[in-house]
Amino acid sequence: MTMTPCEACPLRGMEIFVPFDPGEVEFMQKFKAGELAVERGTTILIEGSKSPQLFTVLRGMATRYKTLEDGSRQVINFAMPGDFLGLQAGVMGAMRHSVEAATDMVLCVFKREEVWTLFRTQPSRAFDLTWISAVEEHFLGETVATLGQRDGLQRVAWALFRLFKRLRAVKLGTRDSVPLPFRQQDLADALGLSLVHANKTLAELKRRGVARWAKGVLEVQDIDTLQDLAMIDEPKEERRPLM
Amino acid sequence: MTMTPCEACPLRGMEIFVPFDPGEVEFMQKFKAGELAVERGTTILIEGSKSPQLFTVLRGMATRYKTLEDGSRQVINFAMPGDFLGLQAGVMGAMRHSVEAATDMVLCVFKREEVWTLFRTQPSRAFDLTWISAVEEHFLGETVATLGQRDGLQRVAWALFRLFKRLRAVKLGTRDSVPLPFRQQDLADALGLSLVHANKTLAELKRRGVARWAKGVLEVQDIDTLQDLAMIDEPKEERRPLM
DNA sequence: CGCATTATTGAAATACTTCAAATACGGTGG
DNA sequence: CCACCGTATTTGAAGTATTTCAATAATGCG
Structure with a gap:
């Protein structure tokens, strides 16, 4: 305290x-x-x-x-x-x-x-x-750009990739998983997708063995494929000031 | 010069x-x-x-x-x-x-x-x-929020409303029209819509007598309806610094 | 253990995209 | 001023990604 x-x-x-x-x-x-x-x-x-x-x-x-x-x-x-x-x-x-x-x-x-x-x-x-x-x-x-140009799968991949990278950068989680304490509804509302579609898209990523998000933990099994799906080229996390 | x-x-x-x-x-x-x-x-x-x-x-x-x-x-x-x-x-x-x-x-x-x-x-x-x-x-x-939550008609109305207000605020155009020297493709690319759909939506606004945009000039005939369609509540333009 | 919240799944409805082709417009050179 | 050409707009029709509706299953909290 x-x-x-x-x-x-x-x-x-x-x-x-x-x-x-x-x-x-x-x-x-x-x-x-x-x-x-x-x-x-x-x-x-x-x-x-x-x-x-x-x-x-x-x-x-x-x-x-x-x-x-x-x-x-x-x-x-x-x-x-x-x-x-x-x-x-x-x-x-x-x-x-x-x-x-x-x-x-x-x-x-x-x-x-x-x-x-x-x-x-x-x-x-x-x-x-x-x-x-x-x-x-x-x-x-x-x-x-994501909401305007990417389709559902790309959007979800984009979000998971960014969140994973950012959380790893602040030393949370392990090499291939991070805490992600949000609801699917939050992700849907962030990406302009319906809850149902967000859910089905997450299921598709799990099915493909790319990433799985359950019980507040995001596990990324294949980060390269995730990045490809997301159409992201930037290699590394942006450095920023801290207040 | x-x-x-x-x-x-x-x-x-x-x-x-x-x-x-x-x-x-x-x-x-x-x-x-x-x-x-x-x-x-x-x-x-x-x-x-x-x-x-x-x-x-x-x-x-x-x-x-x-x-x-x-x-x-x-x-x-x-x-x-x-x-x-x-x-x-x-x-x-x-x-x-x-x-x-x-x-x-x-x-x-x-x-x-x-x-x-x-x-x-x-x-x-x-x-x-x-x-x-x-x-x-x-x-x-x-x-x-617009790309995530508004549908096509709302998006177009939102964009036209904002552009109109902003351009009027810098003293361009007349009471009910402003110069808008972009292509429909630009608007479509701004709103995450296909060119075809942007075009049809603009036609719909014209048909309803709300706004018409042709030859680089945007004419707003019914700004209240435009604002309602856009789901905008803010009454006035944000004041900002000038460099 | 029970209740409220969250996640999952299937099926029907639809907004939007894509494809394709016609029309209109604007600038340039004659 | 007109003819021409490239660019932009308009329109119809078919296809599809995503939404909505609805109901069930799982999870987590008190």
């Missing part, structure tokens, strides 16, 4: 994250307002609200989603350790999507007012904030 | 853009490396490249797009006056999509190296850069 010092942050130092400069750790320690533990199912940020807090995910996972007028839900993406939450509220004034914990989570908490301090006194960290936003933008562009 | 002084920028001062603080205009004038006029069809930024230049669109329009392994194209969105191009290359090192001029264009040019100066010496402008990125992220989230 005691707060993790940034010095001992379990994420910092992982290859996927840009290394901290000396002094940045110290600043982040001051910037950090505290730590928040939330239960599965908690809505961390809500569409339309101007949250006074920003977060970095330390442990656990979440879904970012929007709800449309007719009640349908679009999962924008899945948040995992190292992801930064609430930037929209931080700079635009209000969140444009909601964030809900898919597991119990631990979050680093930053105060919104401090963002301005950061821009005034820590240009390198301000730059990183923009960088983070640009990376998000890039991934959303990928998602747009 | 001579360079527009930022002082006399035709975009600054429009309601859609956040007003400049005193001093910011002066800074931007120094930040501005020049002006670039390009012809229709020119590729301004190319996927994978690390452009040494960033741009603000002064006049004209463009498509931002990605090409997938199988050759299909996803139009990420359409760029219009006031939009900032090249931020990804500016902070992440390389563009993740290409940008092609759909009309002759005039662009303000900024040098990539100067971005760092901006972060060190102009925190308010650095903040705006992040803000711009967050706004883009927001719109891409909307696009993801």
